[in-house]
Amino acid sequence: xKVALYQNNPIFGEIKLNVDTVVAAVMDKEFDILVLPExxxxxxxxxxxxxxxxxxxxxxxxxxxxxxxxxxxxxxxxVIYGFPEKRDREIFNSAIGVFPDGHFRLYQKTHLFxxxxxxxxxxxxxxxxxxxxETRVGIMICFDWRFPEAARKLALLxxxxxxxxxxxxxxxxxxxxxxxxxxxxxxxxxxxxxxxENRIEKRLQFIGHSRIIxxxxxxxxxxxxxxxxxxxxxxxxxxxxxxxxxxxxxxxxDRRPEFY
Numbered sequence: 528x529k530v531a532l533y534q535n536n537p538i539f540g541e542i543k544l545n546v547d548t549v550v551a552a553v554m555d556k557e558f559d560i561l562v563l564p565e566x567x568x569x570x571x572x573x574x575x576x577x578x579x580x581x582x583x584x585x586x587x588x589x590x591x592x593x594x595x596x597x598x599x600x601x602x603x604x605x606v607i608y609g610f611p612e613k614r615d616r617e618i619f620n621s622a623i624g625v626f627p628d629g630h631f632r633l634y635q636k637t638h639l640f641x642x643x644x645x646x647x648x649x650x651x652x653x654x655x656x657x658x659x660x661e662t663r664v665g666i667m668i669c670f671d672w673r674f675p676e677a678a679r680k681l682a683l684l685x686x687x688x689x690x691x692x693x694x695x696x697x698x699x700x701x702x703x704x705x706x707x708x709x710x711x712x713x714x715x716x717x718x719x720x721x722x723x724e725n726r727i728e729k730r731l732q733f734i735g736h737s738r739i740i741x742x743x744x745x746x747x748x749x750x751x752x753x754x755x756x757x758x759x760x761x762x763x764x765x766x767x768x769x770x771x772x773x774x775x776x777x778x779x780x781d782r783r784p785e786f787y
Contacts, residue, residue, distance in 0.1 A: 528662060530688065530714070531558035531759035534737040534750045536722035539570030540582060546594050558604055558759055560659065562718040564737075565609035565636075565669045565692040566620065572642075572724040572731060576618065579646050583611035583618050586633055592625070599625045605659045609668060609692035617648045622666050622692045624657065632657045632666075637677065640670035642727065654680045662687055662764040669693040672700050672707065672717075682711035683779070687767035691717040694733055701736040701749075709744035712778050713767040716740075721753055742767050 533553055537545040545568040553561060565571070568591050573579040584592060591610055599606045605624055612621035612635065620636040620643060635650030636643075654677060656665045665681030667689060672678075681689055689711075691704065701717065708715045721735040735752040739760045748758040770778035 528559045529761050530560045532562045532718035533757050542568045560605045562690045562716045563608035564718045564720040565694040571694045572726040573646050583613035596625050596629050599627050603627045607690045620647045634666040636668040638670045656684045656686045665689050678707040687764040688714045693719045695719045696731050705744045708740040712742040712770050
């Protein structure tokens with residue numbers, strides 16, 4: 528299986544331009560799963576909730592969804608991306624996995640970061656996995672990385688790959704995702720963005736370093752902290768099913784949750 532990510536530098540509010548730029552960049556690439564960053568088309572730093580609401584889409588609608596659904600169909604791939612989701616009078620920081628036939632799976636961010644709490648409602652989907660072909664996939668978003676329970680929940684449900692759309696500003700996450708992959712013995716794909724935003728008198732610098740990591744904790748591919756770019760790695764998702772640590776230890780069978 529060919530898994531990939533694209534690290535972008537969106538222009539705030541320019542949804543069509545940002546979507547078209549990413550699609551043009553990956554159209555000649557090969558991938559079975561493509562992961563894009565959190566809020567990759569809208570931008571991140573909203574001045575107020577209403578501004579985010581104006582840039583949001585109901586689930587399964589809008590230019591971003593329609594364009595990436597076409598990409599998924601053309602590439603016969605799963606495309607996962609982050610977007611602001613509006614539902615009735617609420618707005619969520621969400622990610623969606625779009626299948627080649629146009630159906631999709633939704634995840635709403637569980638752990639909101641800093642100023643996001645004044646914009647978004649807390650996600651209500653919880654953590655779940657789904658199958659793409661024979662591969663089991665889970666999604667978490669950005670700051671979810673700081674809570675090891677998030678990745679562990681997906682691992683216990685049977686995820687072989689965790690797809691992780693992100694807008695990272697803290698320096699610790701890229702290395703922490705090595706630990707998340709190792710402690711759960713699965714693949715992780717963290718798609719971050721680069722660039723900066725300074726729209727609410729608080730400049731944010733996004734750190735890049737998007738990574739694809741193996742169940743051993745090995746970094747299979749990585750981008751830098753400053754440039755847009757695409758990386759792809761060919762993996763065997765079934766390697767994530769082997770939870771043996773030694774000949775006498777199994778990562779999950781040896782757990783003793785009654786003491787946790």
